[in-house]
Amino acid sequence: MSETELQTPIGVLSLKRFPIRAADRLRAWDAADELLINHLYQQPNLFGGKIRVLVFEDQFGAITCYLRKAAIEQGGSVSIDVMTDSLVSQHAIRQNLADNGVDDTHCTIQFVDNTLTPTKAYDLVVYKLPRNHGYFSDVMQRLRDCMTQSTNIVGGAMVKYLPKTVLSSLENTVGPTTTSLAAKKARLIFSDFNSSLKPANPYPTTYNIEEIGVELSNHSNVFSRDSLDIGTRLLLAVMPESDDPLTIVDLACGNGVIGVSAAQLNPNADLIFCDESNMAVASARVNVERCLPMRKTEFYHTDCLAGVAPNSVDLVLCNPPFHQQNAVSEHVGWQMFKESLQCLKSGGELWIVGNRHLGYHIKLKKLFGNATLVDSSNKFVVIKSVKR
Structure with missing residues (x-):
């Protein structure tokens, strides 16, 4: 066989x-x-x-x-x-x-x-x-x-x-x-079904993020559904900001925290939220509608950046996963980096946060020809690559 x-x-x-x-x-x-x-x-x-x-x-x-x-x-x-x-x-x-x-x-x-x-x-x-x-x-x-x-x-x-x-x-x-x-x-x-049970379901959960002053809702299968993860916290502290009319993608958006923060720092930007998790997109939609009621936003329940037009976005922000179910693998992150390169305009930027040991800077430099260390901690790095 x-x-x-x-x-x-x-x-x-x-x-x-x-x-x-x-x-x-x-x-x-x-x-x-x-x-x-x-x-x-x-x-x-x-x-x-x-x-x-x-x-x-x-x-x-x-x-x-x-x-x-x-x-x-x-x-x-x-x-x-x-x-x-x-x-x-x-x-x-x-x-x-x-x-x-x-x-x-x-x-x-x-x-x-x-x-x-x-x-x-x-x-x-x-x-x-x-x-x-x-x-x-x-x-x-x-x-x-x-x-x-x-x-x-x-x-x-x-x-x-x-x-x-x-x-x-x-x-x-x-x-x-x-x-x-x-x-x-x-x-x-x-x-065996017991009809007399009356379990209490805590989901969706909510928690406050002091760094950006918002409360976020989370369905049960959303990454970091109980509190802000330390990798994303590092990225939020160094997020790019501009008054230009940009198009920004929150890739692997989870509950949308990165995109919400980007919207606060880039008041004239349009936002796109992408995730292959149905619960992530549903959570991000709820959070964006509550926190950014007047902003132009799109939501893609999609594999990586499928459906986002080539050469159409200015900034991609991402905290990429490094596993698929129980199998540890870097192929999802690699696919995200390649598709980001395709979707970015010339001069557009990909910002990622990842575990230091994964060596993402090597992959990004191979793809983009450049990779700049923006910030780092003992466990995580924030890296920027620019499409030339």
Whole structure:
């Protein structure tokens, strides 16, 4: 079997990781996906009638593709709602569904907004445990409105990412929870719905940022949702300012704090906020509408800078991520730097803050031909590159 072929009890699934990279040796599934698929296969009459399924945080589509193929092969009638925060995951799921060549005769698939609560009751809720456990708790609490005593609730996780606090949280949020024995360093998680529980959901959260005098709202999967991170704090202290009519991009905007600060220091600038996280864009929109009610702003739920015209912006500000889910990787930051170069006007600037050890100045100098250290701390650096 190749690195893109997953053997399942009903045949092979062809699955690719996104974004697609040459010589990428990481697979688009893990042992937890395999456990979930084998468990679902062993359920008698899973597709015996018309059932409603919610799939939560299926990163690249292994679970969704299996359910769709199984429903069609077994002749059931299944509607699958897919909930994920990541636009890249949505792209991956759509493309992997298409690559596996099954039609919609017996199975319909719809993506649902993870900031909202679906209005239907589900027969099956199946999930992969996300990296952010606060996000997981938030979503599971809202999904209580979609569960009944007969809802089958099952998740999968790699053992090293499954602390006991997650299980106790499920006990208090959904109901009695158990796990399977570990296999290939993964476990299944089983919960029974308890209708008498009344958990309190703290999200969205808010906190004040004294440096710029604003209060920001944060959905549960937003980076630094509880307090301002020290890297961004360093960037805010040295932000560029001008009275010129600029176009400024807050790339990987999170809750929008960098863009809001840039708007304060650049009163004649138009702002663009970009993030591939749905919750980030939703949080930034709320914060900008409250803090900058009269400013011209645009919001892009997009992969890096996709959709922003080449040679159209004056300044890109960014605190780039260096991981994708549980995999540490610099490829997202590298993609952001390359697309920033394309979108900047001649003379435009990219300002980034990053961990000192990542060596971003080397990448920026290779791309832009220049990289200036603006400020630094023990852990972080702020670097500026200019498009010549």
